Amino acid sequence: MPRVFIFLYVVWFSIIDQIVQANQTTYINPSLSDEYIEKLNKEAITWKAGRNFPANTTDEFLMNLFGVLPEPPTRDFSYRPKDKEEISLNQYPSVWKETFDAREVWKHCQTIGHIRHQGPCGSCWAFATTSVFSDRMCIATKGQFNKMLSAQQLIFCIQHGTEFYGCTRGSWPHEAFKFIKDHGIVTGGDYSSNEGCQPYKVSYGQKNKHKCEQNCYGDTSIDYKSDHVKAMDSYDVHSSDIQIEVLQYGPITATFKVYDDFYSYKSGLHTP
Structure with a gap:
């Protein structure tokens, strides 16, 4: 029984890992898609858009780059x-x-x-x-x-x-x-x-x-x-x-x- 449990445990985590990898490769952030960048270049007059981040970069990662806090109202x-x-x-x-x-x-x-x-x-x-x-x-x-x-x-x-x-x-x-x-x-x-x-x-x-x-x-x-x-x-x-x-x-x-x-x-x- 222990051997079967260990085998099932390994298989289960192998499946989870494959699912995670699949999600990482298929997820496209709408704000970073080729279509959105193309749209920006059609509409923007004074600037040019291009790829700076992989298309599957999450919003959470991007938000972590913003370090300036809102000004305190009492400053x-x-x-x-x-x-x-x-x-x-x-x-x-x-x-x-x-x-x-x-x-x-x-x-x-x-x-x-x-x-x-x-x-x-x-x-x-x-x-x-x-x-x-x-x-x-x-x-x-x-x-x-x-x-x-x-x-x-x-x-x-x-x-x-x-x-x-x-x-x-x-x-x-x-x-x-x-x-x-x-x-x-x-x-x-x-x-x-x-x-x-x-x-x-x-x-x-x-x-x-x-x-x-x-x-x-x-x-x-x-x-x-x-x-x-x-x-x-x-x-x-x-x-x-x-x-x-x-x-x-x-x-x-x-x-x-x-x-x-x-x-x-x-x-x-x-x-x-």
Whole structure:
């Protein structure tokens, strides 16, 4: 009898495994289907759609990539005071009123325009803020600082009350900048690069196995404490001031609502 039970047990789980595999291969997410992408390209005027995710990627996986939390209703916005000398667009080349490419204006900054991969982690907020601060550090120092800053440290060391949200619960860009202002941030390159003090190391199946570390595990010759850089200030920007802000100081962090067509965005000016 035990042999028969074991045999039936193995057969049963073999059948379940085949069913799971069959479901994985036959399931097509409507938002990622070839037909939907084709429809988008027929209707979209200012942008192009294409495949970024396998067609059988689940909504659950996609939703886990969204890490920006809704703004708390009680948050006080802190806007940068106006400069003593009012700056207008007329002070800049007229062509910049129509087109402006920070990659061309600040060519010496290797971080500007560099696209980083967040993997399966809801860490877009951390990549946005560390990338912007990296760019601004380079611009402000005229290239003396020209390194990527660690999204890894920000994701796993920023604390909300008594909790560390990590990859699973997200955060807010304003909290990220506050952390950089109060605690500083170390350098850190792309996944598996070993560049900087704490490069990104979140991989598939590993997103919940990380914690805040207080050492350099990438380039181990770097001193952890002295590698920290801090922001002097952090502030919000009125929508009407964004253009001037970018021209003066460089890239900014912005958030927006994501609709299912954005999963297939490839190029151009996206309009949902």
